Amino acid sequence: MDKAVVLLSSGLDSSYNLLKATGQFEVALALTFDYGQKAAQRECERAAALARHYKVPHKVISLPWFKDFTKTTLVGGGKIPSGADVKIDDLKQSLETAKSVWVPNRNGIFLNIAAGFAEGLGAKYIIPGFNLEEAQTFPDNSAAFLKSLDATFAFSTQNGVRTHCYSAHLNKTQIVKEAMVADLPFQVLWPCYLDGDRWCGTCESCQRFNRALAANGLKI
Numbered sequence: 001m002d003k004a005v006v007l008l009s010s011g012l013d014s015s016y017n018l019l020k021a022t023g024q025f026e027v028a029l030a031l032t033f034d035y036g037q038k039a040a041q042r043e044c045e046r047a048a049a050l051a052r053h054y055k056v057p058h059k060v061i062s063l064p065w066f067k068d069f070t071k072t073t074l075v076g077g078g079k080i081p082s083g084a085d086v087k088i089d090d091l092k093q094s095l096e097t098a099k100s101v102w103v104p105n106r107n108g109i110f111l112n113i114a115a116g117f118a119e120g121l122g123a124k125y126i127i128p129g130f131n132l133e134e135a136q137t138f139p140d141n142s143a144a145f146l147k148s149l150d151a152t153f154a155f156s157t158q159n160g161v162r163t164h165c166y167s168a169h170l171n172k173t174q175i176v177k178e179a180m181v182a183d184l185p186f187q188v189l190w191p192c193y194l195d196g197d198r199w200c201g202t203c204e205s206c207q208r209f210n211r212a213l214a215a216n217g218l219k220i
Contacts, residue, residue: 003028003123004164005114008058010046010190012209013167014129016179018054020166021127027056028121033110035066035103036075039195046190053185061113072103080193082202088211091136097204098137101193107140111149111163112156119157125164133171133208143168172212186213186220 004025006018009032021027032047034040044060051058066075073080081097088094107128114126128146135142146163153161167175179186191209192199199206213220 001026002125003118003121004125004127005118005121005123006030006056007110007114007126007128008032008047008050009129010043010050010188011129011205012172012175012179012189012191012212013131015050015189016175016182016184017127017129017166018050018056019179019182019184021164022054022056025125025127027054028123029117030056030058031110031114031117032058032060033063033113034060035063035106037193038074038080039190039193042190042192042195046188049188050185053188063109066103066106070103073100074103074193080203082200082204086202086204086207088204088207094137094204101204102138105140107145108149115149115153115157115161118161119159122159123161124159125162127164127166130165130168131172131175132167132169135168141168172208173215176212176216176218180216180218186218 002025004021004027006021006027008014008018008030018030030051032044034044048058081100086097111126111128118126130141139145146165150162192206193203194200201210
C-alpha cells in the first residue's frame with residue numbers, strides 16, 4: 001500500500017479520516033499540532049489514544065510561536081463564542097463567530113509541515129480532516145484549498161506529495177453516519193475548543209458535533 005501521513009487533532013473529521021486511511025494506506029505517521037490552543041492537552045491525549053487504537057505511529061509537533069502572530073481566542077485571552085452567541089444554522093452569524101477563532105494560515109502551516117514529513121518518510125499522501133459544512137466559514141477547510149496545495153507541493157516536494165481527504169465533500173451529520181458504520185470510537189474524540197474534564201457542549205465545534213450525533217440518534 002502507498003504510505004500516508006494523517007493530521008490528527010482528535011476531532012470528528014480528523015479521526016474519521018484516520019479510520020478511513022488505515023483501510024487504504026499504510027499510515028506512516030499521525031501528526032498532532034500543539035500551537036498553544038486552549039484544548040491542546042486534551043487534543044494531544046485523545047489523538048495519542050486514537051493512534052494507539054489504530055496502531056499507527058504518533059507525533060506531537062509543538063508550535064509555540066503561533067502566539068506571536070495571532071490574537072485568536074483559541075490561543076490568547078478572550079472568550080470563545082458559545083451558547084446563544086453561536087448560531088450554526090445562520091451563515092451570517094457563523095461568519096462573525098468564525099472571526100474570533102480564526103488562526104492566520106493555520107492549516108497552510110500544518111499541511112506544509114505534514115508534506116515535509118511525508119516526503120521524508122516516503123509517503124505519497126497527507127490526509128487532513130476537513131468537511132463541507134465548515135468550509136462555508138473557513139475557506140482553508142475546503143476542497144479548493146486542497147487542490148491549490150497539490151499544485152504547490154508539485155514544486156516543493158520531490159516525490160509530488162498530494163492531499164487526500166475522505167470528508168471534504170461531507171457535512172458532519174454525514175460523517176457521523178459513515179463513522180458509525182465503521183465503528184469509530186466516538187468516546188475517545190475531543191471535538192471541543194476548551195480543555196475541561198468533558199466537552200463543553202456549547203462552543204461552535206461542540207454544537208456542530210452534538211447536532212450530527214443527534215441527527216444519527218447517537219448518544220455518548
